[in-house]
Structures are given as structure tokens and as C-alpha cells.
Amino acid sequence: MNHADFLRKITGAQANSSGIPGLSRLLMKEINRPVIITDVKGHVLSWHCPPSVALFPEERITLPSTIRDQKEAPSTGIIGLKGRKLKYYCWAIGEVKILGYLLVVGMSEESADDKPQTFYPFAEVASLAMMVEIMHQREMAEREKNYRDEFVRDLIFNNFDGIDEVIRSGKAWGCEFSEVHIVMVIELLNKGKSLETDRLDASLRIEKFLAAEVPGSIVGEMAHFQVVITPLPKEKAEDWHTYIRDLFAKLSPIISEWNCVVGVGKLYESVNMLYRSYQQAKVAIELCKLVQYDCSLAFFDELGAVRLFYNQSEQDLDEFYREVIGPLEKFDRESNGSLLVTLWHYLGSDRDLKRASEKLFIHTNTLRYRLKKIEELLGASLEHEETRFNIYAALKIAAILGKLEQNNNPEIK
Structure with missing residues (x-):
């Protein structure tokens, strides 16, 4: 088949809504080589092989870096499929934005493709047709999504x-x-x-x-x-x-x-x-x-x-926070300390000294010293259940108001 006849067949397949599989099949029959179509992440959209080729379909293939970084079409190289190393020729599908890839696969690493340029024009035509098909499918998916979004909005x-x-x-x-x-x-x-x-x-x-x-x-x-x-x-x-x-x-x-x-x-x-x-x-x-x-x-x-805190006014939350653990914030600010974060990890670790120390990247003795300092500043014992409840609530409020950096930075003092 010459180039013009192939173009007419491609146009006919598009008119009959054959989709990507139909276009892929046409190309495979014309060039008598395996043809694989993937999205940009390697998910297989279509896979067609001549009857004489034992190359079984995969749902996803690993795209070589030469494909993702290609500057011109086609890129060539070696690809692993089902444990076999095969030569490939790849055309990116899309112009402004890459939508996928068209791969023509050889029979082995030392492929016997004496004149691969003979199927280049057919693959180029097919890749353009597939770009149109993918864009059409995306438009349809977008349209259906808009209808679905509207239904969900009405439902909610x-x-x-x-x-x-x-x-x-x-x-x-x-x-x-x-x-x-x-x-x-x-x-x-x-x-x-x-x-x-x-x-x-x-x-x-x-x-x-x-x-x-x-x-x-x-x-x-x-x-x-x-x-x-x-x-x-x-x-x-x-x-x-x-x-x-x-x-x-x-x-x-x-x-x-x-x-x-x-x-x-x-x-x-x-x-x-x-x-x-x-x-x-x-x-x-x-x-x-x-x-x-x-x-x-x-x-x-x-x-x-x-x-319950989420819908309270920021002023009310801030007042409660300052009443309960304001002295700790003042100490941290003036001494470049980290008593608030220490308290957060201590209570968040169910008061387990070892677990809290590991999260803070400090020795347990250092943690004990900080907890003693916290009790002195608050004038209350962390062994008292109601005190712990109020402190934990204040710490949660601090997080909501963005006053507490909750991280595991080993440089925190």
C-alpha cells in the first residue's frame, strides 16, 4: 500500500470511530511489526502484533529515558518487554503537549530492520491521527465530567x-x-x-x-x-x-x-x-x-x-491558648526555645519518654529537664489529668492558628 492509500484508510477509520485500537491495528497490518500505544506514564492504550510475533500484551511498560527525553522523531533504543530486550522506534503523540507515545518494536536487540525508514511515513501519519483521537476522547471525557460535576453539585x-x-x-x-x-x-x-x-x-x-x-x-x-x-x-x-x-x-x-x-x-x-x-x-x-x-x-x-474549635472565633481561641500555655510561647520567643513542640510530641506520644525523645532527636534526660521547666512556667503538674486536657486542647488550637510548627527538625532546641 502506498502512502496515499494508507492515509485514506486512516481517515476512514477515524470517520467510523475505530478509536486508537483501530488506528493501531491498521498501522500494524501495514508495516507488519508490533505497534504499542501508551500514555505518557507508560499505561498501554493499544497493543497489536502480527500473528507471527509472540509478544504478549502488558498493561504498563517502563518507558526508557530516551523516550521521555527525545528531541526528535523517531527516537530509537532498546526496551525491555516480558524479559526480552527489543529495539524500538518511538514517535511522541502530540505537538504542544505530549499525550502519549507510538512505539514500533523490532524482533530483537539486533533487529533485522534493514530499512526502517520505509515505515516512518506510515507511523508519522498514524501518530497524527492518534493525537486527534486522544484529544477527541479527552474532550468527551471533559464534557461528561462537567455533567457529572453538575449532578454531584445538585446532589450535595x-x-x-x-x-x-x-x-x-x-x-x-x-x-x-x-x-x-x-x-x-x-x-x-x-x-x-x-x-x-x-x-x-x-x-x-x-x-x-x-x-x-x-x-x-x-x-x-x-x-x-x-x-x-x-x-x-x-x-x-x-x-x-x-x-x-x-x-x-x-x-x-x-x-x-x-x-x-x-x-x-x-x-x-x-x-x-x-x-x-x-x-x-x-x-x-x-x-x-x-x-x-x-x-x-x-x-x-x-x-x-x-x-468543636473549628467554628469558634479566632479571638476566643487565641484567648484560651494564651490563658493555658501563653508562658511557654513567651519563653520560646525570648529564649529561642522549643517547649511548645516538646510538649506537643510528649503528649502525642502518650507521655512515653523514649518515643517522644526519638521524635525530638534529644536524650531522655533533656526531655525530663524540659518537662520540669514547662511545669515551672505553667505552675501546674503534667500528672494532673485536667491540666493535660487543657494543655492538649491549647496545643491543638495553636496548630489551627498556625502558632505551632509541628515537625521533627533535629535542630529544634
């Missing part, structure tokens, strides 16, 4: 005329709102400024994961949060916290390029209470970041008395 804010309408509308999205549902709010944070991330892609992966794990779930975006509304299986009702923790543990690797903070609202029987659960999940996220500094999953109903 009770923009329906009664429960019957909610149940009827939910069925159109595959949701059964006559059952108990859990509301989770996910905040995705970039791990590094240099990392190129795609929020739409992450949202779609979360949606795909939940559709497989918990059918009837729906994911929408509100502000910069991913809002997840998922049904609670009846057999998990008694220990639903563990169920959500297990679910989150499975989800984390799927969105591993993001730092993820999740807030979970309380469980309510009625769909009319989803809005309340959503608000609680947002509060759980904020308190998780402010107070539980090493936490990535926070349940509103496990935050204890701390959640």
Missing part, C-alpha cells in the same frame, strides 16, 4: 424536588440513592513544582477505580476538591471506618503522583443529609492538615473535641 446542595427525584436521577448515573452512602472529599496536591500532573486524568482514574471496587459510586469536582459519593455495602456497615481505610489504601497507588488528603463525613441514613456529610468531610480535611500533620485520611467523627 439538595437541588432536587424530593427524594424520589434524587433516586430517579441517580439511576441515570448508575447510583442507587435509596441505600446509605458515604461522602469523601479528596484534595490532590502536587508533589513537586516540576512535576507535570493532570487533574482530569487523576479524576478519571479515581472514577474508574471506584466503578470497579464499589459500583454505584460517583465522583465530581467542586472547587479544587474531588467529591466522592459511594454506597456503603451492607456487610461493611458495622466497621465502615476500616472499610474506607482499606479502600483508600488500594486507591493511593493509582494516584501515586499526587499527595492526597482525604476527609470523610459522618454516616447518615437519608440522602438529604449528604450536604451535611460533605461539609463535615471538608472540615476533616482542614483539621487533618492543620492538626494531624502526618495524617492523609481523616474521619470527622474521629476528630474528637478538636472539631
